[in-house]
Amino acid sequence: MSPDYDPHASSLTGRTDPEVLAELYAIRGSIDNIDASLVYLLAERFKFTQRVGALKARHELPPSDPGREAAQIERLHRLAIEADLEPAFAEKFLNFIIAEVIRHHRALAAGAGPEAPAGDPAADAAPDRTRTDAGDDPRRGGADA
Numbered sequence: 001m002s003p004d005y006d007p008h009a010s011s012l013t014g015r016t017d018p019e020v021l022a023e024l025y026a027i028r029g030s031i032d033n034i035d036a037s038l039v040y041l042l043a044e045r046f047k048f049t050q051r052v053g054a055l056k057a058r059h060e061l062p063p064s065d066p067g068r069e070a071a072q073i074e075r076l077h078r079l080a081i082e083a084d085l086e087p088a089f090a091e092k093f094l095n096f097i098i099a100e101v102i103r104h105h106r107a108l109a110a111g112a113g114p115e116a117p118a119g120d121p122a123a124d125a126a127p128d129r130t131r132t133d134a135g136d137d138p139r140r141g142g143a144d145a
Ligand SMILES: C=C(O[C@@H]1C=C(C(=O)O)C=C[C@H]1O)C(=O)O
Pocket: 049, 052, 063, 064, 065, 066, 068, 069, 072, 097, 098, 101, 102, 105
């Protein structure tokens, strides 16, 4: 755990029954563990997608692959229902991650590292994959590159 992280940081201390607080902290301990796992999982996922990006750049393949994304979204939708997670949220989350991956791939294709500023023209040309409101089909998000 980071040395400056206080797992008991809260705006509720002083006005909440100590027993309730103790239970809250216990539950939050698990939430903290899950958040840490998510960070490590995401870091691992980005390591792999960077390898895909380097491969694509080397072989002049397009940064995005809408066919692959459509299959992933459909699969995630099914998994979310099985897991009792709201499918729209799962879809939004995956689209958010994929948008970032595509931004990295565009940067790699342009010869830059993944840290290219978000405001660069290549990134600006990316479709907004974070919108999942009605009428916005992420599978047809203009992922054209
Ligand atoms: C990682 C890839 O590149 C892009 C990002 C994807 C992802 O983050 O899962 C999926 C498809 C591509 O649009 C890939 O083509 O596999």
